[in-house]
Amino acid sequence: MGQILRGETGDWEMVIGLEIHAQAITNSKLFSGAATEFGAAPNQQVSLVDAAMPGMLPVLNEKSVEQAVRTGLGLNSKINLYSVFERKNYFYPDLPQGYQISQFLHPIVGEGEIEIDLPNGEVKVIGITRLHLEQDAGKSIHDQHPTKSYVDLNRSGNTLMEIVSEPDLSDGIEVGAYINKMRMILRYLGTCDGNMDEGSMRADVNVSVRKVGDKELGTRCEIKNVNSIKAAQAAIDYEARRQIELLEDGKEVDQETRLWDPVLNETRSMRSKEDAHDYRYFPDPDLLPCVIEQSFVDDIKKTLPELPDEKKHRFMDSYGLGAYDASVLISTRVRADYFETVANDRDPKLAANWVINELLGILNKDGKSIEESPISSDNLGKLVGLISDDTISGRIAKDVFAEMYETGKDPEVIVEEKGLKQVTDTGAIETLIDQVIADNMDKVEQYRSGKDKLFGFFVGQVMKVSQGKANPQMVNELLKQKLS
Ligand code: ADP
Ligand code: MG
Secondary structure, eight states: OOOEEEOSSSEEEEEEEEEEEEEOOOSBOSSSOOBOOTTOOTTSSOOTTTTTOTTOOOOOOHHHHHHHHHHHHHTTOOBOSEEOEEEEEOOOTTOTTSEEEEEOSSOSBOOEEEEEEOTTSOEEEEEEEEEEEEEOOOEEEOSSSSSOOEEEOTTTTOEEEEEEEOSOBOSHHHHHHHHHHHHHHHHHHTSOOOOGGGTSEEEEEEEEEEETTOOSOOOOEEEEEEOSHHHHHHHHHHHHHHHHHHHHTTOOOOOEEEEEETTTTEEEEEEEOOOGGGGTOEEOTTSOOEEOOHHHHHHHHHTOOOOHHHHHHHHHHHHOOOHHHHHHHTSSHHHHHHHHHHHTTSOHHHHHHIIIIIIIHHHHHTTOOGGGOSSOHHHHHHHHHHHHTTSSOHHHHHHHHHHHHHHOOOHHHHHHHHTOOOBOOHHHHHHHHHHHHHHTHHHHHHHHTTOGGGHHHHHHHHHHHTTTOBOHHHHHHHHHHHHO
8 A cells, every 4th residue: 555645535545657768778779870878979979860861761779679678578578579660750859850760559578567675675566568669869958058959869769668667656655666676677687777867767757646445547647857766756746736636626637748847846737648649650661570589589588687586585585684684785786796705605694784784884974886895895704704703803893894994905914913813712811800800899899799780890891901802702701700
């Protein structure tokens, strides 16, 4: 059950479906040989096809098809061996062809599903309606000249995979989890870099509301220009409230496309929603239907990596981790590999604790990713080993960790150089205890006459004179004997 919104006339729920545009990782464009790299100077990556010069013919990029199939398999979806490219006709200055080549009635990927992980530990299954291939448009730039707009066609013709979800999402939290999981899957697969701030992954959010208990769907609005999870959540909350107010006033929601304004924190009407017939879709006469062999699909299937959900379940089963810790550790492949090196033949829970709480904690504070960690996974593994075999105490390990983070040094070298090995020699610890007792006879009297709380004081003093190196458990035991 998603979030419930209280209105004047009763309780409302939200119904949300997402269209995610993911730019496929390919060296060249969907139908031309021009480069696709991000950040080039304007109009430097434009072939005659992308500029829609008369007589130019599109040639399908096999890599784009491969990436779509790979993504479809990662989304547990049906792969269609027969798909058709159609022209979606509309006029816009950054669309020189006057149409976008897209797929409509016969997309390359059909129905599927993915799991999303909610913060309360629940798992929800979200249906995927389809994934189709289409050309990206160019970009109009309005802020370079007071009266003119410029057009940059570098993006024109890039491969987009449009991934459409079923209206299975019920609030902003679920939408955040969905976008996160989608991005994770795409990155694991290597089919899209998932960078929302560079626009290589964008979401259109469809929102409607209905009274709790109603079965029929309300009229939806589509919100564009949503380029972060936070923006999606803010847009949904605003839009649902707006629709509830309209309906409670006895008005209707118009099916329209709205724009999210991140400065004013509101959605604005952009245009009334086109229906499919407004686009006058028809099969592109320059392109044959896209027919692929089952063996092509099977070969791609063989190269799929272990995907996020599989990895999460394996971490829970074979390392005994909880769902939350496992989901933190698998969020990128590099992070998961790092953890597995640390945990190799060691206590996995201790390893998870050091990676999540200590390492990710400090990296996060410094705004660094695990790729930039000054501590290698081998060295953090060694540190966990030193704690497990009682060479150093957990307390000393924190100091060693701090030095490793500073210098990148091997923990065994640090422990050796600084003489930090834990004292586990009974005789040596007894000598320290005798010294502490001799220095604090008054407190010993008090303790013996019933002030039990003082025990902690003695432990602290012994640890202090040992410079933190005495084995705390032995200190406890020996102190009890000596003080009784
Ligand atoms: P269009 O291209 O017209 O936007 P799509 O089929 O590409 O149509 O996408 C429609 C999206 O809207 C899907 O994600 C679908 O789940 C969602 N959707 C459909 N009906 C509703 C509704 N009543 N409320 C919320 N979302 C909806
Ligand atoms: Mg749409």
